[in-house]
Amino acid sequence: MSEILEQLNQEQRRAVECIDGPVLIVAGAGSGKTRVLTSRIAYMIEKGVDPSRIMALTFTKKAAGEMKERIARMVGEKKARHLWMGTFHSVFVRLLREFSDSIGYPSSFTIYDTSDSVSAIRTCIKQLGLDDKTYKPKDVLARISKAKNALVTADAYPDNHRAMEDDRIAKRPKLAELYKCYDTLLKSSGVMDFDDILLNMNILLKVNPAALKEIAGRFDHILVDEYQDTNFAQYRILRELMKDRPVHNLCVVGDDSQSIYAFRGARIENILNFQKDFPETKTFRLEMNYRSTKNIVNAANSLISKNEDRLPKHCVAVGGEGEKLRLIRAYTAEEEAVLITSSILSRIREAGAEYRDFAILYRTNSQSRALEEALRKRNVPYMIYSGNSFFERAEIKDMMAYLKLTVNNSDNESFKRIVNTPARGIGATSLSALEAAAAKNGISLLEAAYRSDLESFGLRASAVQKIREFCDMIRRHGEMSLSQNADAVVKSLSDACGLYRSFKEDNSVEAQSRAANIEELVSSVTGFVEDRNGEYIEALIEDGAIQDADSVSEIECPLVPLGDFLEDISLLSNVDVVEDSDGDNRVALMTAHSAKGLEFPYVYVAGMEENLFPSGGMLASEKDIEEERRLFYVAITRAKTAVALTFANSRMRNGKHESNAPSRFLREIAPQYIENPLRKDDLRSRDTEEDDIPGFRFGSGNYRPYGAKSTSTAASGPRSFTPSSSASRPFTASSSGAIRSNAPMSTVKDALSRRTLPPKNEDFVPETMDCFHTGDRIEHNRFGFGRILEITGNIPELKARIVFDNYGEKLLLLKYAKIRRASLG
DNA sequence: GTGTAATGCTATTGG
DNA sequence: AGCATTACAC
Numbered sequence: 001m002s003e004i005l006e007q008l009n010q011e012q013r014r015a016v017e018c019i020d021g022p023v024l025i026v027a028g029a030g031s032g033k034t035r036v037l038t039s040r041i042a043y044m045i046e047k048g049v050d051p052s053r054i055m056a057l058t059f060t061k062k063a064a065g066e067m068k069e070r071i072a073r074m075v076g077e078k079k080a081r082h083l084w085m086g087t088f089h090s091v092f093v094r095l096l097r098e099f100s101d102s103i104g105y106p107s108s109f110t111i112y113d114t115s116d117s118v119s120a121i122r123t124c125i126k127q128l129g130l131d132d133k134t135y136k137p138k139d140v141l142a143r144i145s146k147a148k149n150a151l152v153t154a155d156a157y158p159d160n161h162r163a164m165e166d167d168r169i170a171k172r173p174k175l176a177e178l179y180k181c182y183d184t185l186l187k188s189s190g191v192m193d194f195d196d197i198l199l200n201m202n203i204l205l206k207v208n209p210a211a212l213k214e215i216a217g218r219f220d221h222i223l224v225d226e227y228q229d230t231n232f233a234q235y236r237i238l239r240e241l242m243k244d245r246p247v248h249n250l251c252v253v254g255d256d257s258q259s260i261y262a263f264r265g266a267r268i269e270n271i272l273n274f275q276k277d278f279p280e281t282k283t284f285r286l287e288m289n290y291r292s293t294k295n296i297v298n299a300a301n302s303l304i305s306k307n308e309d310r311l312p313k314h315c316v317a318v319g320g321e322g323e324k325l326r327l328i329r330a331y332t333a334e335e336e337a338v339l340i341t342s343s344i345l346s347r348i349r350e351a352g353a354e355y356r357d358f359a360i361l362y363r364t365n366s367q368s369r370a371l372e373e374a375l376r377k378r379n380v381p382y383m384i385y386s387g388n389s390f391f392e393r394a395e396i397k398d399m400m401a402y403l404k405l406t407v408n409n410s411d412n413e414s415f416k417r418i419v420n421t422p423a424r425g426i427g428a429t430s431l432s433a434l435e436a437a438a439a440k441n442g443i444s445l446l447e448a449a450y451r452s453d454l455e456s457f458g459l460r461a462s463a464v465q466k467i468r469e470f471c472d473m474i475r476r477h478g479e480m481s482l483s484q485n486a487d488a489v490v491k492s493l494s495d496a497c498g499l500y501r502s503f504k505e506d507n508s509v510e511a512q513s514r515a516a517n518i519e520e521l522v523s524s525v526t527g528f529v530e531d532r533n534g535e536y537i538e539a540l541i542e543d544g545a546i547q548d549a550d551s552v553s554e555i556e557c558p559l560v561p562l563g564d565f566l567e568d569i570s571l572l573s574n575v576d577v578v579e580d581s582d583g584d585n586r587v588a589l590m591t592a593h594s595a596k597g598l599e600f601p602y603v604y605v606a607g608m609e610e611n612l613f614p615s616g617g618m619l620a621s622e623k624d625i626e627e628e629r630r631l632f633y634v635a636i637t638r639a640k641t642a643v644a645l646t647f648a649n650s651r652m653r654n655g656k657h658e659s660n661a662p663s664r665f666l667r668e669i670a671p672q673y674i675e676n677p678l679r680k681d682d683l684r685s686r687d688t689e690e691d692d693i694p695g696f697r698f699g700s701g702n703y704r705p706y707g708a709k710s711t712s713t714a715a716s717g718p719r720s721f722t723p724s725s726s727a728s729r730p731f732t733a734s735s736s737g738a739i740r741s742n743a744p745m746s747t748v749k750d751a752l753s754r755r756t757l758p759p760k761n762e763d764f765v766p767e768t769m770d771c772f773h774t775g776d777r778i779e780h781n782r783f784g785f786g787r788i789l790e791i792t793g794n795i796p797e798l799k800a801r802i803v804f805d806n807y808g809e810k811l812l813l814l815k816y817a818k819i820r821r822a823s824l825g
Numbered sequence: 826g827t828g829t830a831a832t833g834c835t836a837t838t839g840g
Numbered sequence: 841a842g843c844a845t846t847a848c849a850c
Contacts, residue, residue: 059840114839114840195840260838263837263838264838264839264840364836364838366836366837366841366842425827430826573839591837591838591839593837593838593839612837615837616837652841654841655841
């Protein structure tokens, strides 16, 4: 029997072996879903399916990367490399570029993130002379997004009675016009927003039957992870690709209980109706939970049983009883944070846990502030995985706008953002004159800058000159990017645009941190390029094109275009900006949404209060509550060993104190799984009745019940507790000067280049590459275990001759090879 | 045209 | 509370 099958339980194996025809795998939390998916792909390859004919879609880059890596371990990198594995968005972008002319886009189209989209909407609102209070940009975008997800195009929108009726009721009758305006703006800019990627994919398959045939014909198998989170647009793409086949080789994996993205268009119906869509479907249910203790699984089950809309499924924990869930009561959000911190510290003390074993989950990003403060006070290293991330900082967005405009000269929104950042004396008056000229001639702002009739629009010669200097700079780098790697272009651009210099010249802490962020971005491009080259070289080595790593330095690697880098980071999610392992030992802070797909030994869910979790906001319908309940289910089921649920009597929200009752969800978990269930007096009394439960009791009393007021956050430098702190530069950031992480934030480079497994694997001691010695037992991501025979060369060209247990002897360049030291003994 | 002060506003979740 | 846009003085 195949080795791949040996590690699976019976149901998992059946799901893996069932290669042909539609397959629905209902996979409960912790049931080995990823293992099944990866095993199934590996098994298919082993059975002779051509990997380049397999498409596997995930929601995050991280998930795709992990899977690809695991598959590479099973079948070898050489085969795994050819899989079409990636996020919906990245795979579809790749296809859209190829067939872009049939949908009226240049193949070099760029991608707008949400904030770009919002400013584009703002432009449209102004253009149509509408009031931005009745037409709030965010709301308008949400509405358009919804339409796109439902495959209602701008042209079809006015015919959609339902939508038009809704708009009339909402007193926003011009929405159709706005949609059209926005659509025109994006198209003429050669830009897509996130939703366009899916919408245009549908349009492509519809308007160009040859493309449909071609694309569908490329793949024998399609697999989809997290199917419960697909939206209508995604569903239709899959259906189109399956349409004309005798056998529908579509395998979807998901858990209806973990559907938490309805707000962005996900349709739980997709998974609920899969069997109807494909009547020949074979369904497999993975109900054995290998992740969590019985108490955790039972608690989660008792909670989710309150939902009506569910596929039949009953998860059973394989593991031991474990601890009961624990409630932690606090007066304020600040105290809550202190209690969590203390609890973490005593866990570490008593159970020998590490920082990386902990996650603190919450409903809203804003909750992270208090937690950060408490953790920082006790010197607990942490990492925030969401919210105000690296790419949301103004200076990074500015730099990104430079890059976008360089790649795509038609991008007027980016043009407007940076034409006068840093100040170049091109003010609002000049800009609107230029806009008028561009509009008159139907050309982009950048093109308009070179017209000879600019004076007739009221522009002075001096202004024209300044504008042209700016445009020249952009165009120069555009040309440069045709022949030079992304890193060279970004470096040059960052010098030429003067943004970096303007921060450097300013001596404020604020500006220095901004400059540092730009440095970070530049080094991330370098990392991206190095990584690409490394992959290329490793591929050559594996294909046998090079025998000797000595010749590596002479190899000419293919161009790494700026556009590739741009696309890569445009499609990052917030868990992607994450570095695993490699000395990264921190408590993880993130929203419950971001935590999906992850696991931790110890999980704290903070803010278990009505109006927060479940979220208040809109008049919550039962459907909304069900989604919140699923979200809470997701949160709990992240835990392997223990769960603590915390709530505060009152917390600051929007500058006001707010008091909310403990979350109804705390009552919905069957009390026998909770150590200290909710009491009647929980609204009033919050005495320190917490007791001797290891790890969930108070620390050494070093807390202040009423939330010690924050001392300066910006002044005190952040600390790093990374054990092997080689390149650890403190990372301060954010416009407010607040420190988001008390250790160097992992860089984009980390996100892009790390291919290591998540920290699940405790067999490895993280090491930096210069720590290897002859005789060391190591593990390579693809070749598995081996021993170093010899190290030669000079830094950074260190080479190691390694004999692998299963792959024989190889000479690898240490700076490219993904190697970890296996732990001793 | 640029910089700073005051005002107003607005709040999930995210690729 | 924090932020973003606006209002106003240089």
